[in-house]
Amino acid sequence: MALRELSSLEKYLGLKKPNKYSTQGEKKVPVLQNSNGPPLVGLVTIACYLVKDAKRSELLGDSAESRAVVQQWLEYRVTRLNNLTKDDVKTILKELNLYLQDKAYLAENQFTLADILMYYGIQPLIVDLAIQEKEQYVNLTRWFDHMQHYPGVRRHLPPVVVLRNRIYTSRHH
Amino acid sequence: MTKEEVQGATEEEQQAQSKKAQKKQQKEAEKAAKKAEKQAKLAAEQQTTEEDDFAKDQYGVSPMVQSQQKLDRALVRVQDLTPERADQLIWLRARVHTSRAKGKQCFLVLRQQQFNVQALVAVGDRASKQMVKFAANITKESIVDVEAAVRKVEQKIESCTQQDVELHVERIFVISQAEPRLPLQLDDAVRPDGEGEEEGRATVNQDTKLDNRVIDLRTTTSQAIFRLQSGVCQLFRDTLTNKGFVEIQTPKIISAASEGGANVFTVSYFKTSAYLAQSPQLYKQMCICADFDKVFCVGPVFRAEDSNTHRHLTEFVGLDIEMAFNYHYHEVIDSITETMVQIFKGLRDNFQTEIQTVNKQFPSEPFKFLEPTLRLEYTEAVAMLHEAGVEMGDEEDLSTPNEKLLGRLVKEKYDTDFYVLDKYPLAVRPFYTMPDPNNPKYSNSYDMFMRGEEILSGAQRVHDAQLLTERAMHHQIDLEKIKAYVDSFRYGAPPHGGGGIGLERVCMLYLGLHNVRQTSMFPRDPKRLTP
Numbered sequence: 177m178a179l180r181e182l183s184s185l186e187k188y189l190g191l192k193k194p195n196k197y198s199t200q201g202e203k204k205v206p207v208l209q210n211s212n213g214p215p216l217v218g219l220v221t222i223a224c225y226l227v228k229d230a231k232r233s234e235l236l237g238d239s240a241e242s243r244a245v246v247q248q249w250l251e252y253r254v255t256r257l258n259n260l261t262k263d264d265v266k267t268i269l270k271e272l273n274l275y276l277q278d279k280a281y282l283a284e285n286q287f288t289l290a291d292i293l294m295y296y297g298i299q300p301l302i303v304d305l306a307i308q309e310k311e312q313y314v315n316l317t318r319w320f321d322h323m324q325h326y327p328g329v330r331r332h333l334p335p336v337v338v339l340r341n342r343i344y345t346s347r348h349h
Numbered sequence: 350m351t352k353e354e355v356q357g358a359t360e361e362e363q364q365a366q367s368k369k370a371q372k373k374q375q376k377e378a379e380k381a382a383k384k385a386e387k388q389a390k391l392a393a394e395q396q397t398t399e400e401d402d403f404a405k406d407q408y409g410v411s412p413m414v415q416s417q418q419k420l421d422r423a424l425v426r427v428q429d430l431t432p433e434r435a436d437q438l439i440w441l442r443a444r445v446h447t448s449r450a451k452g453k454q455c456f457l458v459l460r461q462q463q464f465n466v467q468a469l470v471a472v473g474d475r476a477s478k479q480m481v482k483f484a485a486n487i488t489k490e491s492i493v494d495v496e497a498a499v500r501k502v503e504q505k506i507e508s509c510t511q512q513d514v515e516l517h518v519e520r521i522f523v524i525s526q527a528e529p530r531l532p533l534q535l536d537d538a539v540r541p542d543g544e545g546e547e548e549g550r551a552t553v554n555q556d557t558k559l560d561n562r563v564i565d566l567r568t569t570t571s572q573a574i575f576r577l578q579s580g581v582c583q584l585f586r587d588t589l590t591n592k593g594f595v596e597i598q599t600p601k602i603i604s605a606a607s608e609g610g611a612n613v614f615t616v617s618y619f620k621t622s623a624y625l626a627q628s629p630q631l632y633k634q635m636c637i638c639a640d641f642d643k644v645f646c647v648g649p650v651f652r653a654e655d656s657n658t659h660r661h662l663t664e665f666v667g668l669d670i671e672m673a674f675n676y677h678y679h680e681v682i683d684s685i686t687e688t689m690v691q692i693f694k695g696l697r698d699n700f701q702t703e704i705q706t707v708n709k710q711f712p713s714e715p716f717k718f719l720e721p722t723l724r725l726e727y728t729e730a731v732a733m734l735h736e737a738g739v740e741m742g743d744e745e746d747l748s749t750p751n752e753k754l755l756g757r758l759v760k761e762k763y764d765t766d767f768y769v770l771d772k773y774p775l776a777v778r779p780f781y782t783m784p785d786p787n788n789p790k791y792s793n794s795y796d797m798f799m800r801g802e803e804i805l806s807g808a809q810r811v812h813d814a815q816l817l818t819e820r821a822m823h824h825q826i827d828l829e830k831i832k833a834y835v836d837s838f839r840y841g842a843p844p845h846g847g848g849g850i851g852l853e854r855v856c857m858l859y860l861g862l863h864n865v866r867q868t869s870m871f872p873r874d875p876k877r878l879t880p
Contacts, residue, residue: 306750307737307738307754307757336738337736337737337738338738339737341761342761343757343758343760343761344757
């Protein structure tokens, strides 16, 4: 899973030569064997390296505040979106929905690496939602729909239908 | 020991004993005296109370009404108690909904069906202390006859339907006494879900309500639901009769299952077995072949489906329509949708009180419909679902969740809670459904939906014996068992179509309720045979 995310990210960044990855341990943590240095381990570490390599460091935030926020969501992505129970899923969807209530991107008004990796990570949860649930987490699905239509981001993932109109307006049915 | 000695000893003993006995007797006498005194006192008291009670003929428990007499007494209905009747002295029969004694006064709420009024028994010229006490002790739900003066009130009584008047009771007689403990409280049974939670008040769950249905049916909500249901039947009959339909009665004990043998009740019938009708389908079609042209039928329908859902019953009331048409089965659809629209309009115009009463406990949006009714084709519906991200085959039947979703999509797009879905895939319909002449994979059949749930299933029927035989064979139906049915089409049969509606479902969905048991007076499901 992580490897496909990284290769999609490479393509998004426009890196010409695809890197070779391996995995380590039971959790299949991605490893990048660098030609001129020690191996890089972990999704976020490698992703940040790729961003720097592509000279797109604005994707890591262009102010001290936004850099901190991007790091915080990258950490959230790798620590929270693993081995989820049903209750966890609900909590995460609720949290993100509330957070995105007044934001276009995770780092306020700026598209960053956090949006890309969060989109890849949350996609499997969104796919399983019924239309009524998607409407329940309307801020999250709005952001999600924006991400999957963001030029070059979607790559390996199938599109998910997100309705633009609310259809469950009444209290019943 | 000598005899004398023995005697002496016994005498001594006797003496001692008699002393004891004397004491005992004395004590007993004292006791008796006290008792007598007490009794005398009590009797005296009673006498004085009886003497004091100048109103003793103005209240009490009436002897059982065995039709001993024809009283020339007009009973006023609670709903007619308006300020126009102020200061009149009236008689009234009602239930004691609640009673609350407060010093020298007793407030009663008297209820008659969905209406109630406040009544007051106060110590004064007309009522004695004992009468107030008697009124306060009448058990809830007892039926009473009351003579009272109607009085205007300055402040509206918010808790009653008759807010502008109250009754000053002059006489009160219990006609039927209720047992003091009720299996459920009426006020609890009408409390909207979640409302009483902060105050720690109870609501009554569905099963308890149904177990004590007679009491539950007295609630304002139930009264309104079943008055509205009666209205649906009446509007259905009136509309169709005006359109030239004939009401027919069909047998419910039948020899062959009409739509698939799986969900049918078998009953033993002398030396053989019979089935309970799943629908009057075959009979209403035979009436068409017998030149009745347009028929309808209101009666019980049985389904032996072991499904415990919010919308399935094993016995329900079917409203069935069948009519001959000239050239196109859309004539039938138009006739049915016009009937439904007439029902919706009739309910909207004549049953506002009932709708609002139910809304108080079960809030829902008003029912919306278009004129003429929206008609969508099955392929359009599947396209709408695809667009919303649902994966399903073109000729697949609609699942319940997809049906509901489609209802929401249609509501959003067309703003209607009622629509027709036309041209179902042939494969998912019964054998007597007419195939579509333009595409043999589809059929001239339709469903109608209210708030996204199916209420009617109908189609143009095959009126050609040859084709009907083919279709039956395709469905692997034993031709021998449906011989009489197929034969009816051999001697000239007009093209015809129709449909069947579930009365309970129509009421449930019109009112936006969640469970069909709420609109069935004595519901039957796989787990309930009583009451």
